[in-house]
Amino acid sequence: MRVGTGTRITLRVVALGYLFVLVAVPIGVILWRAFEPGLATFIASISTPAAISALNLSLLIIAIVVPLNVVFGVVTALALVRGRFRGRGLLQAVVDLPFAVSPIVVGVSLIMLWGVNGWFGAIDRAGFQVIFGLPGMVLATIFVTLPFVVREVEPVLHEIGTEQEQAASTLGADRWQTFWRITLPAIRWGLTYGVVLTVARALGEFGAVIMVSSGFPGVSQTLTLLVHARYIDDHNTYGAYAAATLLMGIALLVLLLMTLLDRKRSDR
Amino acid sequence: MITVTAARKHYGSFLALDDVDIDIPSGSLTALLGPSGSGKSTLLRAIAGLEGLDGGTVTIDGRDVTAEPPQRRGIGFVFQHYAAFKHMTVRDNVAFGLTIRKRPKAEIAKKVDDLLEIVGLDGFQHRYPAQLSGGQRQRMALARALAVDPQVLLLDEPFGALDAKVRTDLRQWLRRLHDEVHVTTVLVTHDQEEALDVADRIAVLNHGRIEQVGDPVTLYERPANDFVMGFLGSVATLGGQLVRPHDIVLDRDRTTALALDAKVADSPGVITATVERVVPLGFEVRIDLRADSGERFAAQITRRDAAELGLHEGETIHARATSRSTVVDHDPALAI
Numbered sequence: 248m249r250v251g252t253g254t255r256i257t258l259r260v261v262a263l264g265y266l267f268v269l270v271a272v273p274i275g276v277i278l279w280r281a282f283e284p285g286l287a288t289f290i291a292s293i294s295t296p297a298a299i300s301a302l303n304l305s306l307l308i309i310a311i312v313v314p315l316n317v318v319f320g321v322v323t324a325l326a327l328v329r330g331r332f333r334g335r336g337l338l339q340a341v342v343d344l345p346f347a348v349s350p351i352v353v354g355v356s357l358i359m360l361w362g363v364n365g366w367f368g369a370i371d372r373a374g375f376q377v378i379f380g381l382p383g384m385v386l387a388t389i390f391v392t393l394p395f396v397v398r399e400v401e402p403v404l405h406e407i408g409t410e411q412e413q414a415a416s417t418l419g420a421d422r423w424q425t426f427w428r429i430t431l432p433a434i435r436w437g438l439t440y441g442v443v444l445t446v447a448r449a450l451g452e453f454g455a456v457i458m459v460s461s462g463f464p465g466v467s468q469t470l471t472l473l474v475h476a477r478y479i480d481d482h483n484t485y486g487a488y489a490a491a492t493l494l495m496g497i498a499l500l501v502l503l504l505m506t507l508l509d510r511k512r513s514d515r
Numbered sequence: 516m517i518t519v520t521a522a523r524k525h526y527g528s529f530l531a532l533d534d535v536d537i538d539i540p541s542g543s544l545t546a547l548l549g550p551s552g553s554g555k556s557t558l559l560r561a562i563a564g565l566e567g568l569d570g571g572t573v574t575i576d577g578r579d580v581t582a583e584p585p586q587r588r589g590i591g592f593v594f595q596h597y598a599a600f601k602h603m604t605v606r607d608n609v610a611f612g613l614t615i616r617k618r619p620k621a622e623i624a625k626k627v628d629d630l631l632e633i634v635g636l637d638g639f640q641h642r643y644p645a646q647l648s649g650g651q652r653q654r655m656a657l658a659r660a661l662a663v664d665p666q667v668l669l670l671d672e673p674f675g676a677l678d679a680k681v682r683t684d685l686r687q688w689l690r691r692l693h694d695e696v697h698v699t700t701v702l703v704t705h706d707q708e709e710a711l712d713v714a715d716r717i718a719v720l721n722h723g724r725i726e727q728v729g730d731p732v733t734l735y736e737r738p739a740n741d742f743v744m745g746f747l748g749s750v751a752t753l754g755g756q757l758v759r760p761h762d763i764v765l766d767r768d769r770t771t772a773l774a775l776d777a778k779v780a781d782s783p784g785v786i787t788a789t790v791e792r793v794v795p796l797g798f799e800v801r802i803d804l805r806a807d808s809g810e811r812f813a814a815q816i817t818r819r820d821a822a823e824l825g826l827h828e829g830e831t832i833h834a835r836a837t838s839r840s841t842v843v844d845h846d847p848a849l850a851i
Contacts, residue, residue: 407601413565414598414656416585418612418663428611432602 320396354458383459399441522571546710549720591660599644612663763814
């Protein structure tokens with residue numbers, strides 16, 4: 248299709264303007280407000296005990312969720328690609344469910360299941376607090392990040408096929424050796440990409456986590472909850488901007504990592 | 516020696532192997548030849564243990580391996596699409612089987628270097644498969660399979676993904692390699708020329724059954740049925756019988772043709788045909804003919820005979836099979 252110069256320039260202006268208004272301006276405003284009073288104020292605001300605790304909690308949740316998602320994701324992807332079993336279609340749909348279900352619904356259903364009066368309430372009553380504790384936040388985060396590793400690893404498994412694994416078995420490798428030496432190295436870029444997406448999503452999750460967290464500053468606030476609490480409850484708008492900037496900084500770091508990995512992946 | 520007895524394999528309702536029995540002698544290079552869907556690859560994969568059988572047994576050098584997984588069968592396997600380990604260097608690919616077996620490092624290094632020299636990839640140790648050509652990748656795969664000193668080497672259409680020139684080079688090379696290494700080798704191919712070129716024994720498969728096993732000359736000259744005849748070389752149908760196009764004699768004079776014919780009582784009779792086309796093919800000339808019965812066939816004669824005859828399109832000629840030609844009665848049920 249041939250497009251005239253005038254139309255082309257108009258299209259570009261519209262696209263850039265759209266991006267500018269919807270993405271660049273909000274981010275720019277937060278950055279500007281966060282650094283306006285000076286770097287020292289910013290650092291003071293993100294190094295309060297509550298802020299440090301929130302950062303640590305967010306990272307702790309990630310540290311628990313990522314290994315679980317890696318194991319589950321790889322096993323599920325293998326089952327979906329290689330398995331010939333009844334209910335494979337159902338499993339496909341279930342894996343995508345977290346994309347479709349609103350995080351707030353996840354939070355509500357977790358309370359219904361694990362809360363004191365829920366189906367598994369006995370666990371809570373026995374003294375192991377799930378809802379309004381770390382386990383609840385981990386469960387909520389796992390739910391929303393479930394599809395990422397599966398969906399990134401699956402196409403890679405399709406692409407590599409089974410011949411390399413068959414070759415390994417004819418050369419004397421048992422299943423376990425074949426997995427560690429052939430399958431895992433072959434899917435490592437897909438897996439890494441899935442992990443990065445999981446980290447980004449876990450870091451930014453809000454709706455599901457706020458439902459199942461007690462939200463005490465310094466105890467059970469993640470970074471997103473901290474931003475929310477500072478802004479809504481404490482009317483500490485500057486604190487919210489600073490915490491949001493920290494959150495954004497980490498997300499940018501993850502995004503940068505993702506881009507670098509992507510470049511490396513397409514090199515091969 | 517590989518012995519397969521009463522091998523059966525279904526894929527759903529499709530019967531891939533229908534009670535196949537075959538003996539593959541030690542040290543031989545046997546080709547499993549057949550069209551796609553004939554069961555030749557399934558048979559090879561069953562020998563390797565990559566495919567389970569519904570019935571029957573596989574023995575390798577007297578050991579029943581039917582229930583053994585591939586890693587305990589003492590085999591080397593080469594895949595059509597190389598199955599190179601993409602994340603490993605050429606050296607690590609070839610060393611894989613030895614590394615799994617936890618051999619000493621020095622022994623592995625020496626063996627890998629020796630093998631890479633044999634397959635002509637010396638100096639490529641640190642390349643990745645993506646940096647090799649198709650032919651080089653397949654030679655690497657062959658070195659990898661040979662590294663574990665397999666009792667049998669199984670090749671599944673190893674040259675199928677390569678272009679024509681590389682393919683002929685590699686199969687000559689495989690033949691020479693086999694003469695040096697003497698490992699019992701089974702090669703799957705759908706290319707009759709390839710089978711005749713490299714193998715010292717050929718098993719022709721069709722519809723999950725073995726039609727005939729023998730050395731290339733026997734199969735070419737005394738095919739068991741018209742499927743084997745049709746699969747190993749071109750054929751012409753002459754008066755209800757299959758003959759090789761180069762076994763057809765053409766003559767303008769019917770009496771000369773009859774006189775020659777009279778020496779052999781049971782040879783097919785003389786057929787009168789019209790020349791439809793004269794196609795020079797280099798050393799030989801193909802004559803496309805249409806018999807009076809309407810049947811079309813082709814004869815192949817040398818340039819000199821063609822020049823002597825001086826055939827023109829549209830003229831009438833007499834044709835018959837030579838007295839010592841390979842003839843098989845045509846059975847439409849077995850036709851390709």
